[in-house]
Structure formats: C-alpha cells, structure tokens
Amino acid sequence: MNMINKDNNMQPQKRSARDFLELVSGKPWIWAFLAAGATYLATLLVVTNSAGAGALLYAALTFASFSVIVGVGQMFVVTLGPGNVDLSIPATMTLAATLSLKFMATDGALIVPGVLIAIGVGLVCGLFNFSLILLLRIPPIIATLSSSFLFQSLAIWSNRGVRVKPPELLAQFSTGGIFGLPNVALIALLVSVLAWCVLEKTIAGRWVLATGQNKRAARLGGVPVNAVRFVVYVGCAVLAGVAGFVLASFSGGANLNMGTEYMLMSIAVVVIGGSSIAGGNSNVPGIWGAALFMFLIVSMLNSYGLGAGVRLMLTGLIIVSVVVLASKRRHQI
Amino acid sequence: MNREHLRILLPVLSLGILLAAVFYMQPRAMSYFGLNLLFNLAVPVALATIAQMMILMVNDIDLSIGSFVSFCACVTATFVQTDPVIGYGILFAAILVYAAMGAIIYARGLPAIVVTLGMSFFWSGMAVLVLPSPGGSAPDWLRALMTAKTPILPVAIIAPIVIAVVMHYFVKRSSLGVLLRGVGGNERAVARSGWSVTGLKAFAYGVAALFCVLSGMALVGLATSADANIALRYTLLSIAGVILGGGEFTGGRVSPIGAVIGALTLTLAASFLSFLHLSPDWQIGAQGAILIIVLAVRLVFTRREALV
Numbered sequence: 001m002n003m004i005n006k007d008n009n010m011q012p013q014k015r016s017a018r019d020f021l022e023l024v025s026g027k028p029w030i031w032a033f034l035a036a037g038a039t040y041l042a043t044l045l046v047v048t049n050s051a052g053a054g055a056l057l058y059a060a061l062t063f064a065s066f067s068v069i070v071g072v073g074q075m076f077v078v079t080l081g082p083g084n085v086d087l088s089i090p091a092t093m094t095l096a097a098t099l100s101l102k103f104m105a106t107d108g109a110l111i112v113p114g115v116l117i118a119i120g121v122g123l124v125c126g127l128f129n130f131s132l133i134l135l136l137r138i139p140p141i142i143a144t145l146s147s148s149f150l151f152q153s154l155a156i157w158s159n160r161g162v163r164v165k166p167p168e169l170l171a172q173f174s175t176g177g178i179f180g181l182p183n184v185a186l187i188a189l190l191v192s193v194l195a196w197c198v199l200e201k202t203i204a205g206r207w208v209l210a211t212g213q214n215k216r217a218a219r220l221g222g223v224p225v226n227a228v229r230f231v232v233y234v235g236c237a238v239l240a241g242v243a244g245f246v247l248a249s250f251s252g253g254a255n256l257n258m259g260t261e262y263m264l265m266s267i268a269v270v271v272i273g274g275s276s277i278a279g280g281n282s283n284v285p286g287i288w289g290a291a292l293f294m295f296l297i298v299s300m301l302n303s304y305g306l307g308a309g310v311r312l313m314l315t316g317l318i319i320v321s322v323v324v325l326a327s328k329r330r331h332q333i
Numbered sequence: 334m335n336r337e338h339l340r341i342l343l344p345v346l347s348l349g350i351l352l353a354a355v356f357y358m359q360p361r362a363m364s365y366f367g368l369n370l371l372f373n374l375a376v377p378v379a380l381a382t383i384a385q386m387m388i389l390m391v392n393d394i395d396l397s398i399g400s401f402v403s404f405c406a407c408v409t410a411t412f413v414q415t416d417p418v419i420g421y422g423i424l425f426a427a428i429l430v431y432a433a434m435g436a437i438i439y440a441r442g443l444p445a446i447v448v449t450l451g452m453s454f455f456w457s458g459m460a461v462l463v464l465p466s467p468g469g470s471a472p473d474w475l476r477a478l479m480t481a482k483t484p485i486l487p488v489a490i491i492a493p494i495v496i497a498v499v500m501h502y503f504v505k506r507s508s509l510g511v512l513l514r515g516v517g518g519n520e521r522a523v524a525r526s527g528w529s530v531t532g533l534k535a536f537a538y539g540v541a542a543l544f545c546v547l548s549g550m551a552l553v554g555l556a557t558s559a560d561a562n563i564a565l566r567y568t569l570l571s572i573a574g575v576i577l578g579g580g581e582f583t584g585g586r587v588s589p590i591g592a593v594i595g596a597l598t599l600t601l602a603a604s605f606l607s608f609l610h611l612s613p614d615w616q617i618g619a620q621g622a623i624l625i626i627v628l629a630v631r632l633v634f635t636r637r638e639a640l641v
C-alpha cells in the first residue's frame with residue numbers, strides 16, 4: 001500500500017489529487033496535522049513578522065509535548081476497548097510532581113532519584129488503578145475516577161499549598177533546548193517513537209489492538225489479556241507521572257491544579273488524532289498533530305485578542321466541529 | 334425479592350449506615366434544622382445526578398454537566414433575576430442545544446465522551462461571558478423556595494424525595510421511559526421496531542439539560558450568587574452518584590431512586606468527615622474511598638445476583 005503510494009507520487013501533478021485523497025482516507029491522523037497547519041497559518045495572518053512565526057512554533061512544540069506524553073498513555077488505554085479511559089491522569093501528574101519536587105527540595109544532586117520517585121508514584125498509581133479494575137471489577141472510568149479522588153487528597157495533604165521549586169539545573173534543562181528544538185519536545189518525541197514501535201512493530205502492540213477489538217476472541221487466541229491490560233494501565237500512569245514531573249520542572253513548581261486541563265487534553269488528542277474511541281484502532285502520529293492543533297487553537301484565538309469567554313467557547317466549538325467532520329457517518333437519520 | 338430490589342438495597346444500606354454514623358457522632362443533627370444543613374447542598378447534586386443518569390441510560394456519558402450547570406447558575410443569577418423573559422429564553426435555548434447535541438452524537442456516530450468534553454469548554458466560555466466575575470443574585474422566589482420552612486420535613490429532604498418519585502415513574506413506569514432504556518439496552522432493536530433513535534436520544538439529552546437547568550437554579554437559590562466555576566465538581570459527582578445508586582455504564586440499567594440516594598450519600602460523606610474532625614484535605618479522598626468501598630461490596634451482591 002505504501003509502496004504504491006510512493007510510486008504514484010513520482011508521477012507529476014496528474015494523480016496527485018487522487019493520491020492525496022487516498023492518503024487522507026488511509027491515514028486518519030492526516031486530519032489532525034491539516035487542522036494544526038491551518039490553525040498555524042490562520043495565526044500567522046495576525047503575527048506577521050518571521051520571528052513571531054518561529055517563536056509560535058517553538059512554543060507549540062513545547063506545550064504540545066506535555067499533551068503528547070499523557071496522550072500516548074491514554075491512547076494505549078483507549079485502545080483496550082469501549083469504557084477504557086484513565087481519568088486519574090491529572091491527579092497522578094499532580095501527585096508525582098508534588099512528591100518528587102518535595103523530595104528534591106531544589107537540590108540539583110537529587111535529580112535522578114527525583115525522576116525515579118516520579119516514575120515510582122506513577123507505578124503505584126497505575127497498580128492501584130488496575131487492582132481496582134481487576135480485583136474489584138469496577139468499570140475503569142469509575143475506578144480511575146475514584147482513585148483520582150484519593151491521589152488528589154494525597155497531593156493536597158503533602159503539598160499544603162506550598163509551591164516547591166524545581167532544582168535550578170532541572171528548570172534550565174526543561175525550559176531549554178538543543179538543535180532549535182525544546183528539550184521537552186525531545187522527551188515527548190522519544191516517548192512517542194517508543195510507543196509507535198511498540199504499537200506497530202511488536203507482538204505486544206498487536207496484543208493491545210487485539211484486546212481492544214475483541215477481548216474474548218483475543219483471550220481465546222492466546223493473548224494474555226489481563227497482563228496486557230495491566231501493563232497498559234500501569235504504563236499510562238507512569239507516563240502521567242513523568243509528564244507531571246516535566247511539567248512541574250518546566251513551569252517552576254508543582255501546584256494542585258497543574259494537571260486539570262490534561263484530563264480533557266489526553267482524551268481529546270487521542271480522538272482528534274484519529275484513534276478510535278471505541279478502541280482497537282490507534283495511531284501515534286495523530287497525537288502529535290492533535291496536540292499541536294489544541295495548542296495552536298488557543299494561541300490563535302489569543303492572538304486575535306479575544307476575551308477568555310469567547311476563547312473558551314470557540315475552543316469548544318472547534319473541537320466539536322473537528323470531531324463531527326472527522327467522523328464517518330454511521331446512522332441514517 | 335427480585336433483582337431490581339436487590340439492586341436498590343445496597344445504596345439504601347450505604348446511606349443508612351453513613352447517616353447512622355453521623356447521628357451517632359452528632360446527635361443534634363437528628364433534627365429538622367440539622368437534617369436541612371446536612372442535605373441542603375444535596376438538592377442541586379441530586380438534580381445533576383438525575384441529568385447524568387438520563388445520559389448514561391442511553392449508553393452515553395456526559396462530561397460537560399459541571400460546566401453546563403455552572404452556566405445555568407450564571408444565567409439564573411443574572412438574566413433570570415433582572416429580565417426573566419430573556420433569562421428563561423436563554424435557558425430554553427440551551428436545552429434545545431443539548432437536545433441537538435444528542436441527536437448529532439447519534440446521527441454521526443460520535444463518541445459522546447469527546448463531544449461533551451468539547452462542549453464543556455463551550456459552556457464554560459458562555460458562563461464567563463454571562464458573568465465575568467463572581468456575583469449576581471438569586472431571584473427572590475427561588476431563594477424563598479429553597480429556604481422555605483416546610484412543616485415536619487425540611488425542603489432538603491422533600492425535594493430529593495419528589496425528584497426520585499417523579500423520575501421513578503417516568504423512567505420505570507412510562508412507556509417513553511421503557512423506550513429510552515431500550516435505546517441503552519439495544520438501540521438497533523429499538524430502531525428496527527420503527528422508533529427514531531435520533532429523536533429518543535435528543536429527548537434524553539433534552540431532559541438531562543432540563544435537570545441541569547433546575548440544578549443550576551437550585552444552586553443559585555442556596556448560594557444566592559454564582560460564578561463560572563461554581564459547579565465544575567458536579568461532572569464527576571454526578572457520575573459517581575449514578576454508579577453508587579446501582580446504575581451501570583451500559584445497557585440502560587439505571588435507577589432514579591438509587592441515583593438520588595447516591596447523590597445524598599456523596600453529600601453526606603463530606604459532612605461526615607467534618608464530624609470526624611478530619612482535615613478538609615481528605616474530603617475528596619473520602620468520597621473516592623466511599624465509592625470504592627460501596628463498589629467492592631456490590632461485587633458480593635452481583636455475584637449472588639448471578640446465582641439467582
């Protein structure tokens with residue numbers, strides 16, 4: 001399929017339109033990138049100087065990175081099938097960031113253990129979530145919802161409203177960049193490349209997809225379904241922990257509502273990115289397109305000088321319209 | 334005792350145990366005034382929970398309830414108070430928007446979770462536009478209604494009972510209720526037998542919106558003012574309330590009485606903690622813990638149910 005497309009592309013002009021359509025229909029994630037590109041151009045209508053254009057792209061890459069890291073985790077969870085969503089991502093992010101930053105206490109020598117603590121918190125949160133799902137057979141949405149209440153309380157209790165600053169070195173790293181790319185984007189890129197390899201190239205990835213398409217068939221076909229779900233939920237929480245850690249380092253400290261917007265964001269990037277919310281059919285590239293799109297919308301509306309109310313309203317309308325447009329019509333009215 | 338009764342038993346028991354614990358620790362709560370204080374804020378939560386139940390009944394989930402209730406509260410505290418005609422017009426239009434959303438979600442086969450998440454931005458934005466900074470005031474009649482001194486039982490007890498009974502008859506006894514639960518159970522079967530599933534979904538969403546409007550109004554009646562974030566917690570509380578009350582995510586298996594009891598239980602959980610002299614840090618956590626405990630106990634029940 002890919003080979004054919006490549007060959008066709010070599011012929012000039014004539015078939016390019018049809019190729020394009022073929023490409024679009026075959027790759028659901030194209031839409032997210034198209035939308036992001038259109039939004040970027042629409043913003044540039046206002047931001048005319050070239051320095052602004054570069055800065056906007058840089059900022060978009062930076063802020064998209066956090067969404068990508070949590071989005072990848074959420075994508076694997078959503079892939080598991082209907083009803084699988086992790087709503088504890090914001091709470092896990094906050095808890096991991098709070099505990100690790102508190103532990104480091106601005107001491108640059110403790111960065112490595114700090115990262116390990118963030119990962120550890122993610123592991124524990126994921127284990128807790130999955131034990132609720134497997135042992136108590138609570139539907140994942142409610143399980144992660146109720147555990148997020150617990151994580152949130154823990155974070156409030158340990159944080160006490162104080163904003164702990166990250167170590168200087170860490171703050172420099174997370175706000176800096178190399179090769180003209182922000183460091184956080186490189187982390188997110190690494191995460192997404194790994195996720196892509198796992199999903200597309202390994203048996204484990206096929207197992208996740210198979211589980212999402214038909215759990216019973218997968219189990220009968222020899223897929224260790226519960227082990228797959230276990231790894232996916234724990235992995236998602238670990239990624240949330242890492243994202244919380246990086247976000248807190250980037251934004252100069254952990255605070256209690258730092259994760260709030262990532263509840264919507266993590267789900268939105270998965271779906272706008274062209275993965276099926278019903279599971280069993282996911283892709284990694286779309287997450288990047290959708291994450292960039294989500295940031296660029298907000299900055300576009302900002303640069304048009306709109307107030308907070310209008311901005312929120314339009315963001316909502318645009319998300320809904322993208323979802324409506326990207327859907328394939330299923331029911332006759 | 335049939336399955337339906339078994340299903341409602343657990344929510345009733347959990348509310349009873351919690352209430353007994355509260356009364357044990359603070360006997361003075363066992364009075365007209367005490368009950369009113371304990372359950373005062375339960376009325377808007379119960380209304381929002383019923384709204385969420387309508388959506389879960391048709392196999393969807395609504396993550397925009399919190400921001401929509403906030404929006405309704407903002408409209409109530411501003412337009413309904415100053416220009417009632419415009420105010421009610423806005424609320425009515427909002428209900429139509431909700432119904433249209435339900436129709437579109439079904440007609441285009443969209444994931445409700447994403448559409449409602451997107452719409453939550455929309456409603457938050459509208460709320461900010463209507464009421465940029467906290468304020469406004471409650472219409473007098475609303476204030477009077479929510480704080481009325483009714484004989485024998487306080488409003489905070491009467492209102493949930495009325496809501497539960499009315500909705501019970503609508504959902505469990507009326508033919509429309511059966512159809513709506515049918516959409517949750519097997520939408521294709523409902524469509525094949527000649528009903529418009531699009532219309533039914535739109536109707537379910539419209540009823541949900543109506544209850545959100547009532548919830549927002551009740552909230553303003555109690556709080557006397559509003560702000561754009563006043564009810565954001567309701568999204569999660571309403572889902573938790575329905576599930577606590579014995580509802581399921583799929584299959585149209587919901588219970589209005591259970592949902593109201595679930596909402597009361599969650600509200601009571603917060604009061605319970607303050608009686609325990611636990612730090613407010615743990616309030617949210619305790620709601621989570623109660624949810625987990627009840628669901629764990631339900632596991633035992635459902636196992637037995639499977640045997641029956």
